[in-house]
Amino acid sequence: MPATASTPPDPIEQFQPFLDKVTALLADPALKALPKxxxxxxxxxxxxxxxxxxxxxxxxxxxxxxxxxxxxxxxxERLFTQLLQYAYVGKIDDYSGQKVEFTQKRIKGERAEVQxxxxxxxxxxxxxxxxxxxxxxxxxxxxxxxxxxxxRNYMEQFKEILQKEEYAGLIQQIQSKISQFEQQHKQS
Amino acid sequence: MHLRRLHPLLLEIxxxxxxxxxxxxxxxxxxxxxxxxxxxxxxxxxxxxxxEPVNRAVFTFNDxxxxxxxxxxxxxYSKVLPADIRGCIGNFFYNLGEPVRSANCLLxxxxxxxxxxxxxxxxxxxxxxxxxxxxASHEFGIAPVKATLGETFSVWGIGDGFYLVAPLLGxxxxxxFTGSVVDSYAMAAYYPWGSDEVSPVVPFGVNTVNRTxxxxxxxxxxxxxxxxxxxxxxxxxxQMRSKSRNHSQPNNQQ
Numbered sequence: 001m002p003a004t005a006s007t008p009p010d011p012i013e014q015f016q017p018f019l020d021k022v023t024a025l026l027a028d029p030a031l032k033a034l035p036k037x038x039x040x041x042x043x044x045x046x047x048x049x050x051x052x053x054x055x056x057x058x059x060x061x062x063x064x065x066x067x068x069x070x071x072x073x074x075x076x077e078r079l080f081t082q083l084l085q086y087a088y089v090g091k092i093d094d095y096s097g098q099k100v101e102f103t104q105k106r107i108k109g110e111r112a113e114v115q116x117x118x119x120x121x122x123x124x125x126x127x128x129x130x131x132x133x134x135x136x137x138x139x140x141x142x143x144x145x146x147x148x149x150x151x152r153n154y155m156e157q158f159k160e161i162l163q164k165e166e167y168a169g170l171i172q173q174i175q176s177k178i179s180q181f182e183q184q185h186k187q188s
Numbered sequence: 189m190h191l192r193r194l195h196p197l198l199l200e201i202x203x204x205x206x207x208x209x210x211x212x213x214x215x216x217x218x219x220x221x222x223x224x225x226x227x228x229x230x231x232x233x234x235x236x237x238x239x240e241p242v243n244r245a246v247f248t249f250n251d252x253x254x255x256x257x258x259x260x261x262x263x264x265y266s267k268v269l270p271a272d273i274r275g276c277i278g279n280f281f282y283n284l285g286e287p288v289r290s291a292n293c294l295l296x297x298x299x300x301x302x303x304x305x306x307x308x309x310x311x312x313x314x315x316x317x318x319x320x321x322x323x324a325s326h327e328f329g330i331a332p333v334k335a336t337l338g339e340t341f342s343v344w345g346i347g348d349g350f351y352l353v354a355p356l357l358g359x360x361x362x363x364x365f366t367g368s369v370v371d372s373y374a375m376a377a378y379y380p381w382g383s384d385e386v387s388p389v390v391p392f393g394v395n396t397v398n399r400t401x402x403x404x405x406x407x408x409x410x411x412x413x414x415x416x417x418x419x420x421x422x423x424x425x426x427q428m429r430s431k432s433r434n435h436s437q438p439n440n441q442q
Contacts, residue, residue: 059227062227062228106222108222108223111224112222113221147432148423148428153423156420158415160419161415173415
């Protein structure tokens with residue numbers, strides 16, 4: 001990976017076109033005509049451009065990450081990404097043209113936060129993206145909605161599962177959650 | 189009724205002493221997402237949950253109330269009233285809380301915020317037609333100020349005690365719950381309607397249904413994404429609280 005330049009690139013400059021691309025895709029009527037699974041795949045392919053799911057997986061497991069073998073790390077990353085894909089990206093139908101406004105940015109070394117407002121009909125929801133600098137690209141590893149961090153929220157739930165059922169139990173729970181979502185998508 | 193008007197401040201102070209005797213001190217600093225430490229395992233909740241079995245039972249009860257009573261009622265309500273009117277009703281109740289918020293800011297030594305809350309009350313009550321519109325935010329650029337008695341207690345060094353899920357009211361801590369009870373009692377002292385003991389319950393109900401109608405579906409969404417909804421909501425509550433109490437954030441000051 002190339003060394004970081006002394007002045008980091010503007011995170012908003014990189015994130016704005018990305019979010020425009022995501023909202024344009026979500027608003028595209030052609031997307032909704034596709035089968036659910038295909039829809040999810042299309043969206044996740046775009047989301048991957050600016051989301052570092054490995055970093056996300058690493059943080060959501062905390063110290064436990066280091067105790068995993070390489071294969072286990074890959075497995076966890078794959079399952080966790082799939083989970084988010086179904087849980088969040090599966091909500092494509094809920095998108096009805098909400099606009100994204102950029103309100104603020106903060107940079108601290110190789111970390112940055114881009115604050116946005118998701119403007120809906122009757123209210124606005126503050127959504128922040130927490131980014132890490134990879135070379136000269138800002139990549140997101142956490143989403144903070146109304147002050148609640150997705151990663152930290154899952155981290156606490158996973159921590160309790162790991163304490164009781166260890167890694168194997170956690171994997172099993174994630175897998176059953178994914179198949180639960182898959183069932184729902186088949187029905188709808 | 190003169191005694192009732194004296195109540196709020198006296199009660200806030202005397203109760204804070206009682207609570208401080210029962211609860212030991214401890215104050216969680218606001219986390220910064222850009223610090224890697226804020227993601228370390230230890231953070232989670234600094235507040236212990238010794239009565240988890242009881243809390244889980246109340247959580248299940250609240251969940252049933254939400255699913256079988258509150259959600260259907262609020263759904264019907266949202267079909268009858270359009271979103272902007274429901275927004276006005278929300279504003280109206282929020283505006284009634286401004287004097288209490290202003291008093292809490294004073295008690296926390298946030299003098300500027302205290303004045304802002306009071307000006308918001310004046311502006312919205314007069315120009316915003318009894319608080320139905322948030323003129324102070326939209327026309328005068330005075331963003332809402334957040335302050336509760338629970339936060340006042342925390343500023344005074346009183347610890348959370350423990351995590352508490354209150355029936356119908358939801359996640360809280362011993363300290364914050366005590367604070368909300370006093371806050372709502374203080375608000376009831378100047379509600380524009382009846383002064384008996386029962387009438388404050390009616391606006392509480394209306395406010396709850398109204399608020400729920402503006403957030404329909406979110407609860408179900410969060411629940412369906414969780415592995416252990418109890419832990420997910422506990423964690424979400426503490427994260428949200430730490431954000432609303434971080435007054436150094438520029439977007440809270442404007």
